[in-house]
Amino acid sequence: MDFTRADFPEGFLFGAATSSYQIEGHARGNAGSTHWDTFAATPGNVVRAENGALACDHYSRWPEDLDLLAAANLDVYRFSTSWARVLPEGRGQPNAEGLDFYERLVDGLLERGLKPAATLYHWELPSPLADLGGWRNRDIAGWFADFTEVIMGRIGDRLWSAAPINEPWCVAWLSHFLGQHAPGMRDIRATARAMHHVLLAHGRAIETMRGLGMENLGAVCNFEYAQPADESDEARRAAALYDAYYNRFFLSGIFRKSYPEELMEGLAPHLPEGWQDDFDVIGQPVDWVGVNYYTRKIIAPDDGPWPSHHEVPGPLPKTAMDWEIYPEGLRHFLHHCNEHAGGLPIYVTENGLASPDEVQGGGVDDRQRVEFLQAHLAQVRQAIAEGVPVAGYFVWSLLDNYEWALGYEKRFGLVHVDFETLERTPKRSFRELSQALAR
Ligand code: IFM
Numbered sequence: 001m002d003f004t005r006a007d008f009p010e011g012f013l014f015g016a017a018t019s020s021y022q023i024e025g026h027a028r029g030n031a032g033s034t035h036w037d038t039f040a041a042t043p044g045n046v047v048r049a050e051n052g053a054l055a056c057d058h059y060s061r062w063p064e065d066l067d068l069l070a071a072a073n074l075d076v077y078r079f080s081t082s083w084a085r086v087l088p089e090g091r092g093q094p095n096a097e098g099l100d101f102y103e104r105l106v107d108g109l110l111e112r113g114l115k116p117a118a119t120l121y122h123w124e125l126p127s128p129l130a131d132l133g134g135w136r137n138r139d140i141a142g143w144f145a146d147f148t149e150v151i152m153g154r155i156g157d158r159l160w161s162a163a164p165i166n167e168p169w170c171v172a173w174l175s176h177f178l179g180q181h182a183p184g185m186r187d188i189r190a191t192a193r194a195m196h197h198v199l200l201a202h203g204r205a206i207e208t209m210r211g212l213g214m215e216n217l218g219a220v221c222n223f224e225y226a227q228p229a230d231e232s233d234e235a236r237r238a239a240a241l242y243d244a245y246y247n248r249f250f251l252s253g254i255f256r257k258s259y260p261e262e263l264m265e266g267l268a269p270h271l272p273e274g275w276q277d278d279f280d281v282i283g284q285p286v287d288w289v290g291v292n293y294y295t296r297k298i299i300a301p302d303d304g305p306w307p308s309h310h311e312v313p314g315p316l317p318k319t320a321m322d323w324e325i326y327p328e329g330l331r332h333f334l335h336h337c338n339e340h341a342g343g344l345p346i347y348v349t350e351n352g353l354a355s356p357d358e359v360q361g362g363g364v365d366d367r368q369r370v371e372f373l374q375a376h377l378a379q380v381r382q383a384i385a386e387g388v389p390v391a392g393y394f395v396w397s398l399l400d401n402y403e404w405a406l407g408y409e410k411r412f413g414l415v416h417v418d419f420e421t422l423e424r425t426p427k428r429s430f431r432e433l434s435q436a437l438a439r
Pocket of ligand 1 (some may be wrong): 019022051292350396402412
């Protein structure tokens with residue numbers, strides 16, 4: 001890597017991120033069924049109909065995985081807690097094995113000198129709640145607050161930080177409008193409701209955690225740079241609309257207690273009654289903002305129904321996800337978050353790439369990942385020099401894992417996982433990062 005800790009401000013934190021369903025092995029430890037299990041079991045939704053039943057078997061192998069984090073000289077581990085592992089029915093009786101698992105994990109991190117950063121929800125909605133309408137049902141905010149109370153009542157006193165919901169855009173838009181993630185809906189009314197309820201649930205979880213005396217609570221959103229397909233006014237307007245529902249809706253709800261005006265034409269008719277009265281809950285003060293950033297999208301206008309645009313392929317080099325590599329976008333969004341959050345610390349809570357990594361001669365030469373991380377960290381350094389209070393950076397991901405609808409073939413890890421034997425092999429990027437971060 002072309003940097004060391006000395007290139008970042010004193011106290012800048014480096015970490016790696018994962019999520020429960022993507023690594024744990026959800027069939028282990030009496031976890032309940034989730035909407036990802038049934039989505040994956042439905043033909044055509046997921047490559048080879050793969051699911052998270054075994055994944056990386058982190059549920060059994062967590063000590064080895066935490067040793068890897070320590071060997072990489074990282075400071076923080078960002079993980080998530082599965083709602084269905086803690087409450088198999090989504091509500092009611094907790095699963096003792098699930099609570100014990102997260103307690104072992106947090107204590108294991110602390111024993112290794114690593115800071116635990118928890119995300120409450122990274123997409124595995126318990127099936128019984130999906131049956132009740134999931135994110136379309138306003139009651140989900142209360143169910144989520146109850147889940148928060150149960151899990152944080154157990155581990156909240158030992159966490160370094162916590163955030164309620166990973167990537168609200170994916171929970172709402174990708175899953176209810178584009179239909180690419182569970183529950184696979186394509187419906188504007190469902191989308192508008194999910195967008196609002198996900199923020200309401202965020203606010204209720206923040207209130208609950210404050211009530212438990214927890215500190216260092218944040219909001220984690222994902223962002224994609226919206227580039228107009230050409231110089232026409234139509235293309236500019238199309239990209240601005242994409243930017244509004246992707247990059248501004250959630251931050252605006254939390255920090256400005258309002259939604260972007262240009263979205264109201266398409267969304268207002270479908271938002272739940274009384275949505276304007278929920279902003280005091282949604283806008284609960286947070287202590288930091290998390291930026292998940294991977295790529296940009298080229299947006300072209302069309303004659304379809306609102307939002308009347310579509311993505312077109314771009315010219316830049318691409319990752320194995322077919323995502324353009326555009327590091328400048330990260331600096332753009334660090335400034336964008338700073339404008340909303342007015343001086344709060346900002347963390348890059350996810351950044352990384354998928355590459356077609358193979359073990360050869362006992363190692364994995366993932367040079368492309370090394371270059372990707374260097375280029376994005378250079379943008380972070382520049383943003384800091386321009387006055388943005390960026391306080392940390394997390395690589396997505398520690399391990400190759402279940403990449404949702406794309407199954408196991410997109411490898412994002414610093415560590416290669418053989419999904420037959422579950423053997424872990426640190427890649428070149430892991431070794432270079434660990435050298436760069438050595439104290
Ligand atoms: O794997 C996902 C993760 O679950 C959320 N952020 C983006 C990653 C890569 O697609």
